[in-house]
Amino acid sequence: MEYDFKSIEQKWQSWWAENKTFQAKEDPSRKKFYVLDMFPYPSGAGLHVGHPLGYIASDIFSRYKRLQGYNVLHPMGYDSFGLPAEQYAIQTGQHPEVTTTRNIARYRSQLDRIGFSYDWDREVRTCDPAYYKWTQWAFLEMFDSWYDPDADKARPIRELVARLETTGYGDVTPERWNAASEKEKSDLLMRWRIAYQGETAVNWCPQLGTVLANDEVKDGLSVRGGYPVEQKKMTQWQLRVSAYAERLLAGLDKLDWTDSLKEMQRNWIGKSEGTELEFLCGEQQLPVTVFTTRVDTIYGVTFMVLAPESALVDALTVPAQRAAVDEYLTYVKKKTERERIAETKTVTGVFTGSYGTNPVTGEKIPIWISEYVLAGYGTGAIMAVPAHDSRDYAFAKKFNLPIVPIIEGCDVSEESFDAKEGKMCNSGFLNGLEVKVAIETAKDYVEAKGLGRRKTNYRLRDAIFSRQRYWGEPFPVYYKDGIPTALPLEKLPLTLPEISEFKPAENGEPPLARAKDWTYEGWPLEKSTMPGFAGSSAYYLRYMDPHNDNALVSREADEYWRSVDLYIGGTEHATGHLIYSRFWNKFLFDRGYVCEDEPFRKLINQGMIQGRSSFVYRVVGTNTFVSAGLKDGYQTTEIHVDISLVRNDRLDLAGFKAWRPEFADADFILEDGEYICGWAVEKMSKSMYNVVNPDDICDTYGADTLRLYEMFLGPLEQSKPWDTKGIDGVHRFLKRFWRFFYDGDTCLVSDGEPTREELKALHKLIGKEQEDIEAFSFNTTVSAFMIAANELGALKCNKRAILEPMVILLSPFAPHICEELWHRLGHETSVADASFPEYVESYTVEDSCTYAVSFNGKTRFTVDLPKSLDKDGVEAAVRPLDQTAKYVGDQTIVKVIVVPGKIVNIVLK
C-alpha cells in the first residue's frame, strides 16, 4: 500500500479526539511545560497558509517536550470580541455573535486538519460570558486597588481610605477627606485607583465612533481600518499602566525574549531621567515647571516654549498678543493628528508676550507657544537650548531667537550640537567640565539650591479602557447618584444585552444606550465596553483552569502550571498585548491571585509568510499575452493572475482561458512552448490572487507535508514568501520514508542487528534534532531528516531497531504518518506517548579523517605530533578518540585541521 495521507490523517485525527490523547491534567509528580500560541481573532477570511506557521512550531515543540517526558499544556482558543465583527454587523445587521460563532467553526475545522495536539477541552473564547466574567472581575479588582509607591505594588483601596481618614495621603488631609461628600470622595479616589475614570486627551476615531489606545493608532490612522484619528479631551475609563512602568522595564531583563522585542518595549516605556526646574513667569511670577534631561545646558537657555494645550497658555498671554495666540491655537486645533505628523518639519509658533526668569542665571527669556512641545509628555513646557537641541535650533532660526553655545569649540552656525560630549563654557560654575560630569554637577546644584529636583519620566501612558462599542465586555459598573460604583461580584458576569442595531445611538451615545433597561437597581449602567486587549490580557491563566466558576484560576492549577514556558506569536503585539498582559499579570501578582510576576518566560516571534503573486503581461491594446522572458520587446500591462493557475511559474493556458470570460480567446507568445509568469512578493490578499489556503495543501499533499514544508521554508523568526513549488521535496521525503517500511503491500521491516553505519546515521539525527529543536531551528531539523533518509537509503536499511526510533523522531513534525507507522509496528498507544530516543555520542564520532575536525569544545580526536613543530607541514598520526585535547610538548593544541590523509593546519596557544 502506498502512502495514503488522506485516510491516514483523517483516521488519526479522529482517534486522537476520541482517546483524548492530548488532554492535559495537573500532575504534581510530573514536570510541567506550558506551550502557548497567541490565540487568533477569528476573521471572516479564514486561515491562510501563513497563520499556522507559529502554531506548527509550537506544536512541534509541545510534542517534542512530551516525548521528553514533560506534562505539556498546549491549549487554544479565540480572541473573539472586537471591531471587525462589529463593523460587519453594522453593515449587514447580522449579530456579531452569529458571525463570530460561524468564523470560529471555520477556524476550528481548518486547524483540525493540520493535526495539532491541542487540549480542546480547555478552549476559551473571550466573548463567552463564562470567560468574560473573569475579565470583568479583574477590572473590578483594579477598580478596588491603588498603587502604593512605598510598597511598590498594588494594594486594596480600603487601605488607602483608612490612611486618608487618619493621616491623610498626598495633598489630601484627613480633614478634607472626612468633610468630603460621597461624590468628592469618589473623585479623589480616582486619582489613585488602578482602574479609574479620568479626563485626558484621547485618540478619537470618528469613522469607528470610538476612542483607541496608543498602540491601536499608527501614523495618525487606526490600525483596524486605517481611519483618521484625532485628539480629543474625553472622560474615559483608564488603567494605570504607568504606575508599573519601572517594573515593566526592569522585568524585561529576566525574560528570554529577543533583544529587538525587548528594545521595542523599552522604547515604548520610554524611560528618561532628568530634572524638573521652576521658572517664574509673566507679570504674576507664575511658577512654570519644565522637564529637561540636559540641566547642564541651563546657561544656553534663550527662550521657553509651552504646548498649545498647556493650561498656562491663557495666563501667560499678554493682551497685545491675545489675538495672535488665539489664531495660532485655532490653527493647531484644526489639524488632525495625521497632518501634524506629516508636517513635523514645518516650524510653527507664536510669542505669548510674557517672559520667564532662568532660575540659575536670573536672565529674562521670552515665552513662546509651539506645537512641537507635547502636552502629554513631561510638563508640557520646556526650556529651549537652541545651540544643543535640533528642534529648539530650528525654532530659534525661524523666529530669530538667540543661539548661545555652551560647549567649547562647537560650531552652531549651521546646525545644533546635540552630542553629549565636549567641555562646558559660558556656563558659570560648570565651565571646564566634561558634559557628562556637568549633567550630574548641575543636577546636584539645582537640588541643593532648591531650584528643582531629579525626575524620571516615562513615555508609557495609562491605557484608555473604554470603547464606545457594542461587541466587547460590558463594564460591571453603574452610576449611583452619578458616582461610578462597582457591581457586586456575585452579579458577574454582566452579560451583553440584546440590541436591535449596532450603530451608536441617535444622541451619540454608545450602542448600549439602545438596550432596554440597561440599569442596575434602577441606576444606569456604564454604556461603553472594554477594548479588545481586555480579554486577551489573562487568557493564558484561564487555560490553566478553564471551567472554574469560583476563580479565574485555582491556586493549585496556578501553582502547578505557573507561567507560560514558551509563547509563540507575531511581533505586532510587542507594544499592545505583550505590555498589557505583563501589566495585568503583575497586578494579579500584587494582589496575590497568581504566583509568578511575569507571564511569558520565553517568547519567540515567528516571521510573516508573504504571498508570492504571479503576473501575466498583456500586450497593450490586444488580448495577447507575452511570456515574462520576452516582455521587454513589447509594451505590456502587468496583470495579477490567480496562483492556482500557475505551477513552477508556468501558466496553465487552458485554465487561464477558462478563468475569466475576457481571457477566453487570449493568444500567447510563448518561450520554448511555455508561458512563464512574472512574480513578486506581496502581502497575501484576495485582491492579488495570491492567497494559499492550508485546506488546499492538505488536500493535495496532506497535513504532514504542510507541517514539514512550513518549517523547511526557512528560519522560524524570519519573514519569507510562501512558494508552493518547493513543497514536492518534503512530500517526496515522506513518500520515501514510507517506502522504508512498505513496498506496495509488503512490509519491509526486519529485525536484524543494526550496523555501526546505520547507528551512526540514526544518532547523528537524534543529536541534531535535540540541538536544533531547543534552538528553534526547525528548518535544519527537517534537513537532518532528509540527510538521514539519504544515508539509510544508501545503506538499504529496513531494520526495526533503526526505523522505530526514526518514527518517534519524526512524529512531532509529521504526526499522522508516524502514528500510522507506529501502530503498524505493533504499538497500541500513541506515538506521542513514546520516549525520545537516547542519544549516544560515540556513534557519531568520526572514525576516519574524512572531515575537518577541531579540538576546541567538542573533541573528536587526539593527535600524536612530533615535539618540534613546523608550520609548513607536519607529518603526524591522527587517531580517533573521544577524549579531550592533549598537550604537545608544553603547548596546548587549540585546533588541528585535518583533511583526508594529512594535517593542514595546527594552531598552538
Place this chain on the structure above:
RNA sequence: GCGCGGGUGGCGAAAUGGUAGACGCGCUAGUUUCAGGAGCUAGUGGGGUAAAACCUGUGUGAGUUCGACUCUCAUCCCGCGCACCA
C-alpha cells in the same frame, strides 16, 4: 535622528574562526513505466578544461589571525521598531 536585525548560487537556505554553498527546489543528462504522474542514477557558484589541473568567489574597503561568511573598524544597501519625548 536613535535603536535592533540582515546582505552567501537561478531560488529557499546551511556552515563551534578551519574542505563555503549541507538539505530542498529548479535545471541538465541518463534510466524505468502503456500512459498521466511518479521513481531511480549522475551532474549543477563563476571562469577555465575533452576531462582534470588551475584561477576566482559569502555587499564594499581595511584590520586581527597560520587561517575570516563568522571577530573588530569603516562604508553602502535592505527590513523592522521608536520618534518634534525636551
